[in-house]
Amino acid sequence: MLKKRLKYTVLVLLLVFTASASFGKKPDGIKEMKLRLDSLVKSVSCDVSLQVVSASKYDLLYEYRPEVQMIPASITKVITAAVALHYLGTGYEFRTVLYTDDKNLDDGVINGNLYIKGYGDPDFDSNDMIEIIKKFLNKGIKEITGNIIYDESYFDNQYFCLANYYSSDTKLQYWPYVNALSFNKNSSRGNAALDAATFLQEQLEANSVKIDGIIISGVTPDSPKEISRVTHPIAEVLANMNKPSDNHSANTIFKVVGAEYSRPPGTLQKGSYAVIEYLTSIGIARSEFEILEGSGLTRFNYVTSNVYVQLLKYLYDRVNLFDTFYYSLPVAGVDGTLKKRMLQTEAEKNVHAKTGSINGVSTLTGYAISRDNELIIFYIAMNGFKGGNWEPYRKLQDAMCEAFCSFSRNQ
Secondary structure (H helix, E strand, O other), X not given: OXXXXXXXXXXXXXXXXXXXXXXXXXXXXXXXXXXXXXXXXXXXXXXEEEEEEEOOOOOEEEEEXXXXXXXXXXXXXXXXXXXXXXXXXXXXXXXXXXXXXXOOOOOOEEOOOEEEEEOOOOOOOHHHHHHHHHHHHOOOOOEEOOOEEEEOOOEOOOOOOOOOOOOOOOOHHHOOOOOOOOOHHHOOXXXXXXXXXXXXXXXXXXXXXXXXXXXXEOOOOOOOEEEEEEEEEHHHHHHHHHOOOOHHHHHHHHHHHHHHHOOOOEOHHHHHHHHHHHHHHOOOOHHHEEOOOOOOOOOOOEEOHHHHHHHHHHHHOOHHHHHHHHOOOOEOOOOHHHOOOOOOOOOOXXXXXXXXXXXXXXXXXXEEEOOOOOEEEEEEEEEOOOOOOOHHHHHHHHHHHHHHHHOOOOO
């Protein structure tokens, strides 16, 4: 009887000790997030690649098939923004300039031509033209004896980029018209530089400036006299690209990078060479990417998760670049392509990320703020589903982002 009581007492004490130890043990936040992400990944009915790391600690929190080459779609714009910040700098101003070949304007007459030259500002519009004309009028000029010449020589003349280059690629109607003298987002898909020059002529004549010549295409001579200019800062231009995922802006910026990296005219190929030099210089293997243009419209761009994780980490570590880049990204539940996503979840306002969507492709990459205010870098790519029904895949990505944002090391 005594032996039975001793055995019973020992068993009770053992159970109490075990329960106390379990009660005092902190939950494993990484394990919990892994289980949650495993469940979500298993529910995806297409190819998936996923990688999650801490921005500050740079420890791997989760990965699933990180080595698989995937079509990035519009998260390509993250690379475009990064190479623009690298080669152009945070102080860069996208510009459009009025020049003349007349050196003396004191008589109020341009005895020669008026040139309007574009340097690849994707946001130049009617309001900017009116501003540039106001500066022109302040010079007291009342007559132009020559022509109005529009100059788009800063870029090549491949206006629709890779449209019709690959037979199985995104079709012509989806590619924007890209040229160096952009005007009103080139919405007409016609000769945007001519549209700009025509608007310039009309506004000058409406302000009693006599124009003796005609509108023609041409190239600004060396050492011209500058009359006026309008500029947009790179931070504004990148936000106008990334938040709405503007394809016109992306390939315009990509060609500007090409022109500055090499020399004008800017081309997609020069932009691609700039990407290769930049990404390999920060330690990304050449075999892990192919970036042929800056918007993500082509199906012939490819990446691995490592490209984005390393790039986002590199940008995070550089204070002079990070703020400009970070604030260019859409914010969940707030603006851009994430405005209607992750609402009323822990991810709302805590995810800054770039979306990507073309037929059979849905991607998302960027930063998430965890429950501990730890910045998380993530890359999610889904390829291979049929058509353009992105909604179920976006919902799964949103659920993954909620897992990142609810993650805690200190539960």
